[in-house]
Amino acid sequence: MNGPRLGSIESGGTKFVCLVGSAPDRIEDEIRFPTGEPEPTLARAVAFFEEAAVKGPLDAVGIASFGPLELRRSHPGYGRLAATPKPGWSGVDVAGTIAAALRVPVAIDTDVNGAALGEGRWGAARGRGTYVYLTVGTGIGGGAVIGGRVINGLVHTEMGHLSVPRIPGDDFPGSCPFHADCWEGMAGGEAVAARWGRPAEELSGEVLRRALHMEAVYLASGLRDIIYTTAPERIVIGGGMAVLPGLFPLLRAELARSLAGYPGLPEHAADDFVVPAALGPLAGPAGGLVLAERAAEEARHVARDGTARPSADGSGADVPPLAAGTA
Numbered sequence: 001m002n003g004p005r006l007g008s009i010e011s012g013g014t015k016f017v018c019l020v021g022s023a024p025d026r027i028e029d030e031i032r033f034p035t036g037e038p039e040p041t042l043a044r045a046v047a048f049f050e051e052a053a054v055k056g057p058l059d060a061v062g063i064a065s066f067g068p069l070e071l072r073r074s075h076p077g078y079g080r081l082a083a084t085p086k087p088g089w090s091g092v093d094v095a096g097t098i099a100a101a102l103r104v105p106v107a108i109d110t111d112v113n114g115a116a117l118g119e120g121r122w123g124a125a126r127g128r129g130t131y132v133y134l135t136v137g138t139g140i141g142g143g144a145v146i147g148g149r150v151i152n153g154l155v156h157t158e159m160g161h162l163s164v165p166r167i168p169g170d171d172f173p174g175s176c177p178f179h180a181d182c183w184e185g186m187a188g189g190e191a192v193a194a195r196w197g198r199p200a201e202e203l204s205g206e207v208l209r210r211a212l213h214m215e216a217v218y219l220a221s222g223l224r225d226i227i228y229t230t231a232p233e234r235i236v237i238g239g240g241m242a243v244l245p246g247l248f249p250l251l252r253a254e255l256a257r258s259l260a261g262y263p264g265l266p267e268h269a270a271d272d273f274v275v276p277a278a279l280g281p282l283a284g285p286a287g288g289l290v291l292a293e294r295a296a297e298e299a300r301h302v303a304r305d306g307t308a309r310p311s312a313d314g315s316g317a318d319v320p321p322l323a324a325g326t327a
Contacts (some may be wrong), residue, residue, distance in 0.1 A: 004059045004293060004296060005059055005062070006022055006084030006293055007049050007052070007104075008059070008061070008288030009045055009065070012035060015032055015034055015035055016035055017032050017281075017285050018031050018049065021289065024279060029048075029052055035086070038089055042092075042098065046098065049098075053066055057084040058104050058234065059104070059293075059296040060104050061107075062287070062294075063107070063288060063291065064108075064109060064110065064114025065094055065110060065114075066110075067082070067084065067111075068082040068084060068156070069081060070151075071108070077093075079094055080092065080094065080095075080096070083202075092110060095107075095108040101320055105296055106296060107295035109152070110143065110156045111284050112133065112141040112142060113156060114143075115135060115287050116133035116134055117226065117283045117286075118283045119236050119277055119283055122192060122288070122305070123279040125234050128145075128234050129145070130231065130233050132159075132232045133145070133236045134237045134238070134244055135238050136188065136237060137188070137189050138187040138189045139160050139184045140184040140187060140222075141159065143156075143157060144159075144226075144232070159185055159226065161176070161182045161184060164181075164186060164187075164221040164222050167218070172191070172194075174186055175188065175191040176191075187215055187218035187219055189239075195214075198239060200240075200244055212244060215251075216247065217254050220255040224259055234272070235273065236276070236278075237275070238283055239277075242277065248275075252273075255274060256268070
């Protein structure tokens with residue numbers, strides 16, 4: 001195939017997607033399988049890439065993983081999962097395991113940050129340097145790209161846990177186990193199912209109309225905070241809830257009401273400001289390809305000059321990528 005030969009892993013709480021390619025439309029091989037216990041699941045991913053390497057070496061592997069993750073490149077636990085609700089996965093060294101087995105540069109970020117990178121390179125945020133990708137599925141997660149870099153600090157962003165004002169008269173307690181009525185607890189797919197007694201995709205008629213209205217109001221409240229704090233040029237929304245019929249026109253109208261004319265930018269009212277994701281289920285794996293490409297570039301830079309270039313993960317730290325075979 002033309003271009004670099006990159007590996008990508010979307011490490012999800014329910015399934016792994018592994019592929020080899022250089023772009024969403026240039027995929028050489030792909031496999032999907034359920035996320036089970038850590039050791040056999042990661043071994044299956046390694047086996048896939050080892051088989052792919054028979055056809056030619058891989059330049060690097062990028063991982064877009066469920067979290068929470070340790071993403072500080074100077075931290076000894078870089079690439080490990082923190083305390084996650086996924087049984088058995090807390091503390092697992094996802095990036096180090098893949099790097100040690102395959103002996104190639106490996107980079108890792110969250111699944112939502114990966115999707116943000118994928119949408120920025122090939123999807124609905126293409127051509128934008130500052131944007132936000134939001135996934136509204138079972139829960140809510142967001143990735144902010146500022147000046148071309150994903151924003152990570154002490155931890156990755158947790159936009160789903162923003163506080164949002166309640167709709168007057170709404171007595172739903174919220175579904176978040178940590179904050180009850182945070183953004184995710186009021187507008188995530190799990191919250192919608194708990195509120196109405198069945199998943200959003202099974203709603204119809206008047207119940208669907210009311211559910212869409214509430215979803216649009218709550219999503220608009222959170223988006224207002226994101227607009228005021230990150231000043232995005234575009235907001236891209238993916239996930240299962242984003243495909244509900246009629247959601248985006250309602251959301252744009254509610255967002256206009258929520259912004260209340262401030263700061264009064266015409267861009268905020270345009271139909272191309274809040275848009276659906278373009279890559280669908282390939283957004284996360286596409287982000288893995290972007291991460292792999294950046295890891296390969298950093299490795300070449302280190303090999304050529306003997307020094308690290310500023311990291312491409314948004315940390316701003318001058319550190320090399322995770323070296324092949326290191327933890």
